[in-house]
Amino acid sequence: MSAQCCAGQLACCCGPAGCSLCCGCCPKVRQSRTTRFMYALYFILVVFLCCMMMSPTVAKQMKEHIPFFEDICKGIKAGDTCETLVGYSAVYRVCFGMACFFFLFCLLTLKINTSKGCRAHIHNGFWFFKLLLLGAMCSGAFFIPDQETFLKAWRYVGAFGGFIFIVIQLLLIVEFAHKWNKNWTAGTATNKLWYASLSLVTLIMYSVAVGGLIVMAVFYTQKVGCMENKILLGLNGGLCLLISMVAISPCVQNRQPHSGLLQSGLISCYVMYLTFSALSSKPVEVVLDEHGKNITICVPDFGQDLYRDENLVITLGTILLIGCILYSCLTSTTRSSSDALQGRYAAPELEVARCCFCFGPDGQDTEEPQNVKEGPRVIYDEKRGTVYSYSYFHFVFFLASLYVMMTVTNWFHYESASIETFFSGSWSIFWIKMASCWVCVLLYLWTLVAPLCCPSRQFSV
Secondary structure (H helix, E strand, O other), X not given: OHHHHHXXXXXXXXXXXXXXXXXXXXXXXEHHHHHHHHHHHHHHHHHHHHHHHOOHHHHHHHHHHOOOHHHHHXXXXXXXXXXXXXXXXXXXXXXXXXXXXXXXXXXXXOOOOOOOOHHHHHHHOOHHHHHHHHHHXXXXXXXXXXXXXXXXXXXXXXXXXXXXXXXXXXXXXXHHHHHHHHHHHHHOOOOOHHHHHHHHHHHHHHHHHHHHHHHHHHHOOOOOXXXXXXXXXXXXXXXXXXXXHHHOOHHHHHHOOOOOHHHHHHHHHHHHHHHHHHHHOOOOEEEEOOOOOEEEEOOOHHHOHHHHOHHHHHHHHXXXXXXXXXXXXXXXOOHXXXXXXOOOOOOHHHOOOOOOOOOOOOOOOOOOHHHOEEEOOEEEOOOOOOOOOHHHHHHHHXXXXXXXXXXXXXXXXXXXXXXXXXXXXXXXXXXXXXHHHHHHHXXXXXXXXXXXXXXXXXXXX
């Protein structure tokens, strides 16, 4: 049994076989899922490395505790204190290698519809060699000539790719809202309890949105001053009211009977979340009080002590960054999400109402159990066709690599960036999040008014 297990793991690492996660006690896993898990694991390793590169605290600890640190740095020609291996320029180079890795596989897996071909085997296996390739690409970026020109050009590429990644996530939020409403509305034809579910969830969402607006008004504004925060809260609150009124207006209802308050409630909650995230990322304002002391205004008092614990900030910043980006990548690479971005939706009459509607019904993406080929802890579930788009999967991770590069290096304030200041605020991050909020509202409004502006075209949401 142990020999068979070793052979299976060898085939996973060095051959085209699916990976069984190296755990005999784990339940059987589908090949499509374990493949995405392995690419996500590679992504996490590189992101963790980038966070360490942006931490002066980690660099200081390495210098103090690694024997012959300066000799090692000189031996690998990284400077007297390995200064070329830390800072924003090092993160740019490493993310360049990771982006090239995923872009290469994006091109390699174009138009793959079956897992039986040679290119599909490369995508689903050979993990050891792909790890070597990723390491070689990240390391090779440090030997690119004319580093100054490369870093300047790559910064603009990273900013463009990062914005595209944000837009894709906003499109999927809007798609998620419409999908939720359409799925649960389909259930009302056979069971009137779905009306109660729709009403309850809508009420909860609007309660959260209104509650969030009130909380931000209490903690991020004051009677005197904080005019910018007051204007932004008023503007975003007004936008939430606007999309709610448009969603239930008669002209929209005539063209889109499925439009309702559930979608606008979800979008309102997301707008309030982005507003809170933006205000939390805003640099603190310091003024002199009547005693001549510096005090911070327009921010909650309970958040100030968090910045003082550098180890806590590093850990929380890294975990939050990796977790949020991985969730965005993995949820946006499903078949339904990629179809939605291309304007393909399931017919309303084919919808089956489910509480967990974001997952397909049992057996949708897999074959019948007796027809599924099983290996050591692996279920090969793509015999009839691919469960997700391989090329689109790698393209999303390519964009995520650029988004990580820009986020870790504080976007356009890269020279003073460090992971310790991840929570301390930046005008670049503040305006990017605030702009994301407004783009999300515009995208949702467009899905409502597009059928009115272009009556001759067929829109389905």
